[in-house]
Amino acid sequence: MSVLDSKIPKGPLADKWTKHKNDINLVNPANKRNIDIIVVGTGLAGGSAAATLAELGYNVKTFCYQDSPRRAHSIAAQGGINAAKNYQGDGDSNYRLFYDTIKGGDYRSREANVYRLAEVSANIIDQCVAQGVPFAREYGGFLDNRSFGGVLVSRTFYAKGQTGQQLLLGAYSAMNRQINRGKITPYNRHEMLDLVIIDGKARGIIARDLVSGEIERHSAHAVVIASGGYGNVFYLSTNAMGSNVTASWKIHKRGAYFANPCYTQIHPTCIPVSGDHQSKLTLMSESLRNDGRIWVPKKKEDAEAIRHGKKKPNDLSAEERDYYLERRYPSFGNLVPRDVASRAAKERCDAGFGVNKTGQAVFLDFASAIERYGKEQAAIHGNHNPSKEEITKLGKQVIENKYGNLFQMYEKIVDENPYETPMMIYPAVHYTMGGIWVDYNLQSTIPGCYVTGEANFSDHGANRLGASALMQGLADGYFVLPYTIGDYLAQDIKTGKIPTDTKEFDEAEKNVRDLLEKLINNKGTHSVDHFHKKLGHIMWNKCGMARNAEGLKEAMTEIRALREEFWRDVKVPGGMNELNSELEKATRVADFLELGELFAKDALNRNESAGGHFREEYQTEEGEALRDDENFMYVAAWEYTGDPGNEVLHKEELEYENIEVKSRSYK
């Protein structure tokens, strides 16, 4: 048997979670008061977990690098959150959400985890409404839904283009209630820099106060890592500037296996790169594909003319446009999953049909939707013979109500009005499906160290469907972890407070101090950003939307060389005992430079194409991803052995008992 025990409960799929909850140990309320839990990260997964654990009676400490928990990057999620409520009566069910998620993930996720996610999804909406999250509503006062990619039902709940913000503020308000009661102590502007393990169990962390620079010891009976994904290994991504892999990478180096690092989501609808100064990329929500049609010119001459400003997109008639998603995937059309849409955009641009100055963009056009909605509204208002102007005006109002903030954001960045001319979009790194390996209880391979949300690997397989990240973060934090962690903590009711004056804390603190001193005293010649940009360049070109064995081998060598150069030549101004944003960046980039190599190694190991991982050698004649179920239907969990290029692979074989494994088609 593998060293990896997924601890999936026995019994029929639909009963596993209920049965598991009935079987596991509980901690009585009086004993919970004697147990401390550390939560690193205060986004949807961390914030919701912290609030619920505190409410149950545990003593919780939260850590975030931002100045307030409310600023965690979950705030930027736009489009919505899925839940199998079937309010639309369009045939949705727990099973269908489960099925869509497994298929969307290209049959590379765990059945039992995904079913549980679908099962608790409806409860998330009830919970959030009770907390006062202002979801969009219909005129009758009931909740509205919209559609997202890769599914045939409308199950996405939303709050305009700010769903993540509203859900995070909901979790933050639940945290605030517990902070006010003294059950959560928030450590904001703090960064975790190491994990402390005592007798094989996670017992605390070393954190740096980012304002004073002080290195602090914090002990606990369990540590929860909810620090998000590692998309910033690409330098340019839709992640926040501070988003990092450090907490995950530190626990990885202490014994937590890292699973499927090569599964990265490249989101199809982002604002294209405009120049070398660019510091980050901005997403345009997938929800726009409900109403926007994606196209490029049919003829190369037209694409060229548009690139050079000689033609405008609106000069081209419908016949002169190639609505390539509708052409290639008639049944899902513009709402194919993200990996499929991204590859299709890259294919058209590589073939010479791209439309902005760099040739790296496609159009997302709302003209048809504006006309359709305009006619509908005119009819509702009793105007059965509306003029073209009236239709356009009414249609634009509908679009503004649905996506107003996204259109405004686009206009501010690109300086073009998307109500008048089609948006230009291109794929960008957005989300990472890979992450720390966890079992059914969300526990990593280190006892007492739990990982939730984007930081773990568990639910999305090789590709995540839209509006499922918010669902997973909140499911983990509100409804899964608070149960499963109790099973582990039940053995700790007599442990008492964990002292921090032990040799394990000494060692971990020294480790951190050495790292920081080394960076400060290095006095090289190049800034941290210089190295980060170079790393991003390697990652995007060789580990991006299309990968091949040769490129991945080169990437491993180049990243290793870059890492060595970084340690020789990085320059970090300022001192340790002050607010030092360059030092913060340096510790994060140092970890990205290790993760990057493992990422390439994992991609090289996986000789198949699955979801977001596309190996050019493995594709169908039509250019679709070609899986190899016989050899690769497993989770690749990597064990750190002192060198990211030589990590040891452990396989968790995936078993499908309730779903027929098929080739994934959206045609």
Next chain:
Amino acid sequence: MKLTLKIWRQKNNKAKGELKTYPIDGIEGDMSFLEMLDVLNEGLINKGEEPVVFDHDCREGICGSCSLQINGEPHGPDRLVTTCQLHMRMFNDGDTIVIEPFRAKAFPVIKDLVVDRSAFDRIQQAGGYISVNTSGNTIDANTIPVNKHDADESFNAATCIGCGACVAACKNASAMLFTSAKVSQFALLPQGRIEATERVLNMVAQMDKEGFGNCSNTGACEIECPKGISLENIARMNREYLSASLKG
């Protein structure tokens, strides 16, 4: 574009700060304001000087981290944007730009352009929530219908990003717009009515305790708010406060 930047430099909370002048060249209109500062910092690091520290994170106008007072205006001359979404095309070649931290007694400077806005967190902790347990044992979401107009108004209030521009814009450094946005979000929803009395009293009390000034209805906060939070929220909070006080 060639610009002259006058930037507030302050070593730490105890030190005295001052405006320092930095000439900068090669700035393009497509750069965001923070990308312009990235260029400046890269240059400073290469010269062996300490870079200018400023708060920023998502760089897409939603996290509320960035907080610069640019030529006397929070988030600069553009409307309905945060500093990270302000683009250099709003400026002209040869301009002088003065960059300071948000100024308010309740927002002490930590370093350079970074201020401490934890007073906002404490106002939220005083009552910015509905006291429901998060274990999921609530009622079906659609058993609480909400009038669409109220739901939309509640959402509009809830879009506040907590950046503090309202405080920085106000001559009294009042936090009424910020506080009233949260009070309004819940006051407009049936779920929020249950604790409305305690909520408004506790949040206003905390706001006063933090040292924010009073509201004198000049409306500067509404104009500078990057999310367009309406002054109507302040009026609503005043009504809520009055009726709560009469009850209390």
